[in-house]
Amino acid sequence: MNNEPVIQCRDLTHGYGKRLIYEHLSFDVPRGRILGLLGKNGTGKTTTINLLSGYLKPRGGQCLVFGEDVQAMPPHLRRRIGLLIEGHVQYTFMNIEQIERFYAQFYPRWNRDAYYELMRRLQVAPGQRISRMSCGQRSQVALGLILAQDPELLILDDFSLGLDPGYRRLFVDYLSDYARSGGKTVFLTSHIIQDMERLIDDCIILDYGRILVQSPVRELLGTLRRFTCTVPDGYEWTADDPELYHPSVLHGRAEGYTFLPEEELTLRLATRHVPCRDLACEPVTNLEDAFIGLTGKY
Numbered sequence: 001m002n003n004e005p006v007i008q009c010r011d012l013t014h015g016y017g018k019r020l021i022y023e024h025l026s027f028d029v030p031r032g033r034i035l036g037l038l039g040k041n042g043t044g045k046t047t048t049i050n051l052l053s054g055y056l057k058p059r060g061g062q063c064l065v066f067g068e069d070v071q072a073m074p075p076h077l078r079r080r081i082g083l084l085i086e087g088h089v090q091y092t093f094m095n096i097e098q099i100e101r102f103y104a105q106f107y108p109r110w111n112r113d114a115y116y117e118l119m120r121r122l123q124v125a126p127g128q129r130i131s132r133m134s135c136g137q138r139s140q141v142a143l144g145l146i147l148a149q150d151p152e153l154l155i156l157d158d159f160s161l162g163l164d165p166g167y168r169r170l171f172v173d174y175l176s177d178y179a180r181s182g183g184k185t186v187f188l189t190s191h192i193i194q195d196m197e198r199l200i201d202d203c204i205i206l207d208y209g210r211i212l213v214q215s216p217v218r219e220l221l222g223t224l225r226r227f228t229c230t231v232p233d234g235y236e237w238t239a240d241d242p243e244l245y246h247p248s249v250l251h252g253r254a255e256g257y258t259f260l261p262e263e264e265l266t267l268r269l270a271t272r273h274v275p276c277r278d279l280a281c282e283p284v285t286n287l288e289d290a291f292i293g294l295t296g297k298y
Contacts, residue, residue, distance in 0.1 A: 007029035007063070008050075011024045012051065012058050022209045027211060034200045035202045035203065036199070040208075043208055049085065053081075065077070078180060081155060082126045083146070083156075084155070091127075091131070095127050096130065100112060100116070103148070109296075119141075135162035156187070156188040159187055194288060197287035207295055221285060225258055229254050229274075230254075231275055231276050233294065239270060244268070248294045
């Protein structure tokens with residue numbers, strides 16, 4: 001089996017006008033894994049999707065998919081990629097049966113059962129016209145069309161856009177089963193981190209201009225800790241340490257996040273002359289808390 005990563009990004013640099021989104025960004029997406037890209041608004045999630053799809057050309061660096069530069073990818077390789085950009089679906093004058101028959105003509109590995117099974121679970125009527133659907137329903141029609149293409153790689157931007165909690169849960173479970181049973185590779189974004197945690201194997205957490213973490217989710221939640229301690233009234237945290245994430249003080253209680261073991265954290269605080277006592281550490285147990293802890297609340 002080919003063990004080469006499906007996606008390889010090397011030294012990506014991109015921006016808009018004078019604003020630089022990121023510089024020298026590098027990461028891989030292993031074959032057969034589901035990877036979620038997390039970041040606050042403006043950190044470059046959709047920019048990364050557009051670079052991977054070839055819609056944007058980076059100012060510097062290179063995006064490789066299946067070992068080929070996406071800027072010069074031949075059609076037979078593009079056919080192996082299923083792409084969703086924020087739930088967009090064309091030809092809204094058609095109904096869900098008409099659009100399925102239309103798309104089926106272009107894909108030799110078309111799997112209509114995958115499309116209609118998702119429509120059935122979402123309780124979308126076969127003759128329903130797309131123009132009369134909600135934003136969430138249109139998003140799922142687009143996803144159903146992508147799944148029916150039977151792609152090896154799915155690139156999905158804001159995949160649960162417009163869905164209510166019940167349908168989001170249904171689709172996340174369906175996509176998980178579909179991807180894992182078929183050995184698919186998935187690269188996706190979403191603003192709803194609870195959905196991501198239920199679905200993804202690995203995550204990349206973007207800060208402004210850099211990758212904070214690329215890790216399996218279980219490993220991240222097994223090593224990140226929230227720490228608290230008591231500090232003197234009026235104390236302001238001034239100790240600068242890249243391994244202590246977003247330390248803050250409120251009413252004499254300091255808190256922050258770290259990957260350091262408690263013994264090393266104690267030594268680190270003493271070395272930086274932080275006047276703390278009653279130090280306590282607790283594991284971070286969910287992805288949303290990990291995301292906020294590493295990127296900050298605001």
